[in-house]
Amino acid sequence: MSERDKTYFLSDLHLGAAYIPDGHAHQRRVVDFLRSIEDDAKAIYLLGDVLDYWFEYRTVVPRGYVRFFGQLARMADMGIRIVWFTGNHDIWIFDYLRDEIGIEIIDTKEGGIERRIDGTLFYLGHGDNFGPQPGAYRCLRSIFHNKILQKLFSGIHPRWTIPFAHAWSSHSRKGSEGNDAIPQQAVASVTEEAVRLSAADPELRYIIIGHLHIALDHKVSEHCRLIILGNWINRSTYAVFDGKCLSLLEA
Numbered sequence: 080m081s082e083r084d085k086t087y088f089l090s091d092l093h094l095g096a097a098y099i100p101d102g103h104a105h106q107r108r109v110v111d112f113l114r115s116i117e118d119d120a121k122a123i124y125l126l127g128d129v130l131d132y133w134f135e136y137r138t139v140v141p142r143g144y145v146r147f148f149g150q151l152a153r154m155a156d157m158g159i160r161i162v163w164f165t166g167n168h169d170i171w172i173f174d175y176l177r178d179e180i181g182i183e184i185i186d187t188k189e190g191g192i193e194r195r196i197d198g199t200l201f202y203l204g205h206g207d208n209f210g211p212q213p214g215a216y217r218c219l220r221s222i223f224h225n226k227i228l229q230k231l232f233s234g235i236h237p238r239w240t241i242p243f244a245h246a247w248s249s250h251s252r253k254g255s256e257g258n259d260a261i262p263q264q265a266v267a268s269v270t271e272e273a274v275r276l277s278a279a280d281p282e283l284r285y286i287i288i289g290h291l292h293i294a295l296d297h298k299v300s301e302h303c304r305l306i307i308l309g310n311w312i313n314r315s316t317y318a319v320f321d322g323k324c325l326s327l328l329e330a
Contacts, residue, residue: 089302091292125162126206128205294309
């Protein structure tokens with residue numbers, strides 16, 4: 080077995096999405112990749128929208144994701160650190176995966192957090208609240224994070240909420256397909272924010288986000304790069320850091 084010295088970054092797997100034709104095959108592809116990195120991974124950062132929808136009840140576990148959760152548990156038992164940032168689709172992850180598997184769950188109220196990995200300073204976040212956002216989206220996000228509304232939502236039977244959530248996700252996905260203006264505008268916005276962060280902290284070396292479903296490695300200053308992780312719907316892109324260099328790759 081080789082030495083575990085690499086840190087991996089993935090986002091936007093969207094497991095369980097209704098618009099993915101073969102959900103089981105999609106899950107197996109993700110699990111096969113995770114199994115392939117077991118020997119050299121010391122940490123995995125999942126930067127949001129890992130699940131297309133998840134609402135965590137106090138005593139009931141939503142069906143599905145068995146192989147994926149099993150693989151995460153297997154890796155956690157090996158001593159591999161797993162950090163899961165909630166996204167705008169898996170926003171309602173609370174303590175179940177933390178307590179059952181040993182995953183660190185991070186729900187950022189701001190655009191992300193700084194974290195040192197092998198002595199190198201990273202800025203990590205899902206990306207849905209990275210930089211300026213439209214007022215309507217900020218309002219919607221605050222509603223989704225409201226504890227009282229979460230409690231009320233939990234009282235609705237899942238037979239109603241789960242189909243509604245998947246229908247909403249599919250509608251959103253369909254509406255964004257073929258619209259190149261939105262990604263270009265969003266990339267310009269996050270790049271501007273990345274430049275600002277880099278200028279504010281000369282130690283910052285990598286800014287890694289997901290959310291936009293495009294794979295991008297962009298130098299924002301002499302010392303800092305912006306990495307957008309892409310997605311696992313039509314591609315299988317991820318980033319890996321070996322302690323010295325970071326690469327954006329496709330499985």
